[in-house]
Structure formats: structure tokens, C-alpha cells
Amino acid sequence: MVKVDFAINKKLEILVDEKYYNTNIQDLTEEYIAISIPINAGQYVPLSKGTIMDIIYYEEENLYKFKSSVIGRKFENIPILLISKPKEIIKIQRRKYVRVPLLKATKYKNLKNQPNINPKTIEKSEFLRAVLVDLSGGGMKVRVSEEIKMNDFILLDLVVNEEDIIIVGQAKRIQKDDEGRFVCGLSFEFVDSPTRERIIKYTFQLMREQMKKI
Template structure:
């Protein structure tokens, strides 16, 4: 559901990138763009180019999280260097429990699905008969995941993934919303889930929190 949101100077945003989330702040708001500080993560900067499409998370306060897509319009220097992002056409509110994301590296099987074959309930008949791609799951949340593929994947392609959770396997459909290349020229794809039932989402979230507790014990 699209939301009406006012952008506020000096509030936090994060940019989703192939290796995680880069922090930034809103420095200026104009009619056609939002100016943000250079996004950073552990002292590293993103090499943003004009025309680059970004997935942005916006934190107007301590309670709410919003997500939107935007395009880099250019750079500007006032007091500090800034990135100019196009004003988004739509903004979605994110439930915090869907947003929790945990690193997990495991092998999964995926299939690229023709949109014309997708049923209204987001199922695909005989989808196991499609070409199976070997891929690596990199992180997982209740709303999406990052996956590394050995072949080129395009934006907006529909991916069905078979993910092992505990002693079970869940089948998830999602749309590719971001594509980057790692140092080995493999595709790192951000995938947003489609048609996920609450039962399946709850199963994913329980699994995520199990992983988080396990990782905390190892620290």
C-alpha cells in the first residue's frame, strides 16, 4: 500500500547495496529531488553513478520505516558533498518484523518464471520442470533476500526459489529489484517476495530469529 510521506531534513536513510546497507542523512528536500549525504558503511563509500537505481529505506522517527525506489540524478556540493535522488513516485511502509535481515550463506535452487505462467494466487504449475539454476543465498528477511547467481539475471525477472529451512523446504516467488556484480562478475540480486502467505512469512521469521540467537551465542 502506497503511503503519503513528508521527507524531513536531518533524518536517516539507508541505501541497500550488494554488500549490505549504507547509512546517510537527508540534507535538503526540493520539489523534484532529495539531497542526501554520501552513503557510507564502515568507512566505505558507494560508487554511485547518474542513472543508478536505488532501493532506499527512510526512518522519519524511531517507530516507522518506509521503503522506496529512486534514481541518482547527480551530485551537488553545498556544505558537504551530496547525492541527488529523484523524488519517488510511491513509498511503502515496512513492518519491522519483515525488515530484520540476517546473513546466511547456503546453496539453493531457483527457476526463472515467465510472468504469463503465474496464477492469481502466485503459484506456477509444474514450476519444477523449468530450468533449475544453482545459486547461493546471502541473506534473508521476512520480505526479501539477496542471492548470488552464476548467470546474468535481469531486473524485474520473477524467480522461484527453493530454500531449505530446518528439515523442510519452502518455495518462494519473488521479483528481482536490484542487480549488481561482485568481484568475480557474478550477479548479486536483491529479490522482493511476492504473494507470501503469513504462515510462510512467520516460518521464515522464526528461522531468522533462530539464526540470530545462534550467531549471538558464537560472539
């Protein structure tokens, strides 16, 4: 089994009825992990003794998934839920940014060596079609029909939770697939912190949805 050093105050997410609830570790013993009552958008989830749950544990750059069950409750200034220690743990990620595979239509314009072009000056007709192959907080992989050269700057129009995000990536890896299309690994450039956080939040959302199928 993967070894994990659980620590007090570390974040957990608990999947109940297709929805994730946030909590954190309040105490640790040989018999159980004590957590705060899981909450989502101000709503606490009712969990009875014996309930079995899928849980994600956040540890720095790594994520872990395991199953646990409710074994009791107690009250120490706040209500505490006692859950069993996992018998098996799956390691999910070991990177600075979680990279999530997906297939999603997007639009782009090759800026070549002019990354500072104002996106507002670009007509919609200038954007070309692309397929988003994977996404992370640090970059993405896209598949396009037109040639892109190494170090070209690519302006992308991403739709994240029904909102448009305009972002620039620089081509760091390029290869052709069996159909002659260009698969390009892009590193995000000139990305402000709020935009990067929105993308990171979106990748975790995608990852959680995919993990439900594991």
C-alpha cells in the same frame, strides 16, 4: 549506553547452556527486573542466585542484547525471578524485518514476467543453483551465475529447518561481483502469512545462533 524503556509484558529470551528460554517482564523497579520463570518446550530452566545470563529484549521493531544476573526470587500468584538491570545494552536491529547474513546453497528458476506459473509444473531439472547471501521476512539476496534482469520474478526452493518452501521474489537490486556473478536483492511477492511467519521464525533462529558467537 543504549537507552531502553523496559515495559511490563514485553518478551525476553534468555540463553542458558546454548538454548533460549522464553519469558516476559512481570514488574519493574529501580533495583531489578521481575520476570516469569523462563521456559522452553514446556521445560523450565533452573537458575540459582548469581547466575549470569545473555538476554534478548524485544521492543517493537528493535532487538536488544544485554547481560544480567539472578539476584532473587519471589512469589506473586506465579513464581517470579528477579534479575539485575543491565549495565550495557547492544542494539541488534532497527528494521521491520530482521535481515540475517548467511551463505547457503539454494535453487531457483527465473520466471521473468510470469510470476503465476504453478511450481508443480516445473521439472526439477529446470532449477538452477544459487547461493543465499541473506534472508529476511521481506526478501533475500542471492548470488547466481546466469543473468537476471530488474523486476524479473524468481521462484526459489528454500530449505527451512529441513522443509521445502517454494516462494517468489522480484528482483529489485542487481549488481555484479568481482567474479562476474549476479548478486540480486529480491522482494518476496505473493507470500501468504503462514509462510512469511515461518521465514521470520527461521531468521530469528539464525540470528540467535550467530549472536552466541558475539
